[in-house]
Amino acid sequence: MAYFLQQLINGLTLGSIYGLIAIGYTMVYGIIGMINFAHGEIYMIGAFVALITFLVLGVAGVSYVPLALLVMLLATMLFTAAYGWTVERLAYRPLRQSFRLAPLISAIGMSIFLQNYVQLLQGARVKALPPVVQGGFILMESGGFSVQVSWLQIFILLLTLALMAGFSLLIAATPLGRAQRACEQDMTMAALLGIDVDRTISAAFVIGAALAAVAGLMVTLYYGVIDFFIGFLAGIKAFTAAVLGGIGSLPGAMLGGLLIGLIEAFWSGYFSVEYKDVSVFVILVLVLIFRPTGLLGRPDVEKV
Amino acid sequence: MARAAPPAARRGAWPARLAEAALAAGLALVLAVPLIGFQAVETNAVLGIRTRFGWVALAVAAVFAGRLLLTLARDWRRAFSLRPTSPQPSPPAGTERKAEAGGRRFQALVPAFPALGRRERALLSLLGLGFALALPFLPFSSSYLIDLATSVVIYVMLGWGLNVVVGLAGLLDLGYVAFYAVGAYSFALFVRWFDLSFWQGLPLAGLLAACFGLTLGFPVLRLRGDYLAIVTLGFGEIVRLMLLNWVPVTNGPAGLSDVPRPSFFGLPFERRAPPGVTTFADFFHIPFSPQQRLIFLYYLILALALVTNAFTLRLRRLPIGRAWEALREDEIACRALGINPTTVKLSAFATGAMLGGFAGAFFATRQGFISPESFTFIESATILAIVVLGGMGSQLGVVMAAVVLVCLPELGRAFAEFRMLLFGAAMVAIMVWRPRGLVAHRAPSLRLAAGREAR
Numbered sequence: 069m070a071y072f073l074q075q076l077i078n079g080l081t082l083g084s085i086y087g088l089i090a091i092g093y094t095m096v097y098g099i100i101g102m103i104n105f106a107h108g109e110i111y112m113i114g115a116f117v118a119l120i121t122f123l124v125l126g127v128a129g130v131s132y133v134p135l136a137l138l139v140m141l142l143a144t145m146l147f148t149a150a151y152g153w154t155v156e157r158l159a160y161r162p163l164r165q166s167f168r169l170a171p172l173i174s175a176i177g178m179s180i181f182l183q184n185y186v187q188l189l190q191g192a193r194v195k196a197l198p199p200v201v202q203g204g205f206i207l208m209e210s211g212g213f214s215v216q217v218s219w220l221q222i223f224i225l226l227l228t229l230a231l232m233a234g235f236s237l238l239i240a241a242t243p244l245g246r247a248q249r250a251c252e253q254d255m256t257m258a259a260l261l262g263i264d265v266d267r268t269i270s271a272a273f274v275i276g277a278a279l280a281a282v283a284g285l286m287v288t289l290y291y292g293v294i295d296f297f298i299g300f301l302a303g304i305k306a307f308t309a310a311v312l313g314g315i316g317s318l319p320g321a322m323l324g325g326l327l328i329g330l331i332e333a334f335w336s337g338y339f340s341v342e343y344k345d346v347s348v349f350v351i352l353v354l355v356l357i358f359r360p361t362g363l364l365g366r367p368d369v370e371k372v
Numbered sequence: 373m374a375r376a377a378p379p380a381a382r383r384g385a386w387p388a389r390l391a392e393a394a395l396a397a398g399l400a401l402v403l404a405v406p407l408i409g410f411q412a413v414e415t416n417a418v419l420g421i422r423t424r425f426g427w428v429a430l431a432v433a434a435v436f437a438g439r440l441l442l443t444l445a446r447d448w449r450r451a452f453s454l455r456p457t458s459p460q461p462s463p464p465a466g467t468e469r470k471a472e473a474g475g476r477r478f479q480a481l482v483p484a485f486p487a488l489g490r491r492e493r494a495l496l497s498l499l500g501l502g503f504a505l506a507l508p509f510l511p512f513s514s515s516y517l518i519d520l521a522t523s524v525v526i527y528v529m530l531g532w533g534l535n536v537v538v539g540l541a542g543l544l545d546l547g548y549v550a551f552y553a554v555g556a557y558s559f560a561l562f563v564r565w566f567d568l569s570f571w572q573g574l575p576l577a578g579l580l581a582a583c584f585g586l587t588l589g590f591p592v593l594r595l596r597g598d599y600l601a602i603v604t605l606g607f608g609e610i611v612r613l614m615l616l617n618w619v620p621v622t623n624g625p626a627g628l629s630d631v632p633r634p635s636f637f638g639l640p641f642e643r644r645a646p647p648g649v650t651t652f653a654d655f656f657h658i659p660f661s662p663q664q665r666l667i668f669l670y671y672l673i674l675a676l677a678l679v680t681n682a683f684t685l686r687l688r689r690l691p692i693g694r695a696w697e698a699l700r701e702d703e704i705a706c707r708a709l710g711i712n713p714t715t716v717k718l719s720a721f722a723t724g725a726m727l728g729g730f731a732g733a734f735f736a737t738r739q740g741f742i743s744p745e746s747f748t749f750i751e752s753a754t755i756l757a758i759v760v761l762g763g764m765g766s767q768l769g770v771v772m773a774a775v776v777l778v779c780l781p782e783l784g785r786a787f788a789e790f791r792m793l794l795f796g797a798a799m800v801a802i803m804v805w806r807p808r809g810l811v812a813h814r815a816p817s818l819r820l821a822a823g824r825e826a827r
Contacts, residue, residue, distance in 0.1 A: 103598045103602060105601070105602075105605075116412075117406045119412055119419075120407070120412055120421065123410070123420070146402075147405070147406045150399065150403055151403060154399060154403060158800065159800045159804070168542065169538070169764075171803075172544050173803050174800050174803040174804065176544075176546065176601075176753070177797065177798070177799025177800040177802075179796070180753050180757075180795060180796030180799070181796030183792075183796075184792045186407065188793060189407050190411055193414065195412050195419060196414075198419075300609075300749065304602065304605060304609070311599075345609065345610070346613060349606040349610050352602075353591055353592070353603065356591055356592055356595055356603070360599075
């Protein structure tokens with residue numbers, strides 16, 4: 069029981085991270101119907117920006133942890149969002165009218181480019197960060213096994229909740245959110261009614277990148293080891309989360325993320341660590357066979 | 373200026389251009405500061421930070437200049453083009469025209485590759501083929517060169533295999549290396565377990581890879597094309613993880629060594645034959661030389677690649693090949709005409725997988741040693757880059773791209789380091805500027821009647 073609880077907590081933490089990345093996939097897919105393969109790389113860039121901001125703060129002598137965290141959060145979101153915007157502007161916008169495979173291939177090219185860009189600039193070696201937020205408390209103890217919850221896990225869960233609340237509010241109650249939903253339903257009609265479609269799509273990329281950046285920050289703090297290749301697997305997993313929740317559905321992305329995090333945590337807790345990535349992939353294929361619309365998605369009708 | 377522009381516009385051009393360039397430079401500054409400006413470096417196991425603001429300045433200046441040149445080129449083109457201000461006529465409905473629309477703005481900025489006609493292409497192919505056949509006997513050829521050429525031809529074969537999937541059927545396969553790996557490992561294992569020769573192992577490897585393709589494609593190909601891309605991406609990674617972790621069979625990270633070398637119809641390429649076996653050199657009464665095996669391997673893969681080429685060229689003209697191309701252009705229309713998209717896609721996917729499996733079997737016998745290291749995502753990306761840069765669907769383009777991509781790292785360390793960076797950027801640039809690749813033609817292999825619309 070205690071072991072189960074521990075895995076549950078670990079899984080929820082992991083799931084928050086995947087959920088935040090998955091939102092970027094699902095938003096972009098909802099509007100332009102394209103899988104943004106470079107999104108995993110955006111998350112990786114977020115992790116690197118967080119690491120570098122932390123190191124710069126260390127040099128600057130900022131030692132008050134909440135302030136450091138706040139600065140890291142803002143800097144990471146800002147810089148990574150700039151990357152998200154640029155990627156869309158350079159690699160996807162010129163291809164809006166192109167043939168079907170073009171944006172996908174362009175996204176793959178972008179993903180390869182960004183991976184190597186970071187590798188060349190920051191080195192190929194794994195970067196290990198000393199723990200920033202330490203400590204925690206013991207939730208319960210039974211049979212010699214104590215369930216530990218670290219402050220960091222609490223921080224991650226709370227931050228995810230806050231971001232999700234803010235994000236839902238943004239989509240539900242602001243002009244930008246309204247434009248997003250309108251473009252998702254019918255881009256041409258939205259344009260006819262005076263919505264700047266290009267700007268709305270850019271906004272989707274910026275918001276997605278900012279959320280992925282937070283996920284990158286969390287991973288940097290939580291695991292403390294990052295390298296230029298982390299975006300690859302995290303991207304696949306977050307995409308699986310988006311598909312599981314129903315691609316195009318925003319609550320679905322969060323739900324899918326949590327489920328994937330839980331599945332991964334329980335799989336590595338009860339079965340084998342080596343094949344934990346395989347488990348996620350098996351889920352992706354199973355969902356695609358039996359419920360391609362995902363848990364909360366709408367069926368996708370293709371029209372001529 | 374040939375054309376008198378209104379004075380206001382002429383005066384207004386420079387501030388606008390500068391503002392545009394400054395904006396781009398500002399963005400470049402934001403992008404460059406965190407990742408270029410600072411570097412996390414490890415000294416004595418402690419992460420420290422190093423600044424490189426000179427590089428940031430350089431990057432910003434480069435972006436400023438680049439953007440300025442781009443706007444200048446754009447304005448210059450607008451001023452001197454034949455139809456300066458008249459809006460582009462709305463393109464007729466059709467994928468061919470639609471494909472160009474995105475890149476039209478910039479197309480004139482990229483030097484156009486001389487358009488190759490049918491005869492020039494045939495001539496170029498013949499020349500290339502002649503060169504490939506004669507290569508081992510040319511005066512300047514060496515072991516190194518033959519080995520490099522063998523690598524090139526492996527990638528050409530992989531590119532042609534993937535071209536069936538991506539170029540003809542329009543299915544984006546990001547885990548092609550998985551089939552390559554399945555082919556290599558199944559060849560190595562079958563040959564070891566059942567004591568087969570190369571020629572017995574080769575079809576088995578292809579068959580098994582095709583079966584993997586069918587199994588993987590079946591659930592996914594019924595859905596929208598994008599899913600295939602990410603599932604194949606995942607599949608490539610899963611296969612690699614299986615190879616790493618399924619130690620009893622694959623020997624894990626250590627890999628499989630002692631994959632049997634190929635023999636010339638049973639005649640091994642050895643200096644000294646085991647008792648009862650005649651070596652190649654002895655049989656033909658020529659002195660033994662280690663180059664003989666290299667040359668044999670080179671011709672072997674060349675033959676495999678040429679068979680692949682002939683095979684795909686034939687397939688393109690068969691009903692199934694035509695169905696692939698039709699499906700690539702318009703799936704709904706195909707469905708309306710009674711083509712079953714799933715079966716047709718599945719056949720393309722399995723064919724591509726089989727060809728990848730053949731290449732894998734050859735790779736295993738050539739290296740004599742295989743490990744999961746050889747089958748990473750980078751390989752898949754390289755093969756895809758070859759197909760995309762060569763122009764999807766073009767057999768000749770694949771050859772050119774493979775030569776460039778494989779030979780680039782040989783030119784020096786710097787080229788090797790920047791290779792993938794350049795590939796990635798080139799893939800984006802090609803999609804934006806020349807979506808059909810540098811030498812591509814995406815014309816259908818067959819036309820209904822001659823002279824309807826010569827492109």
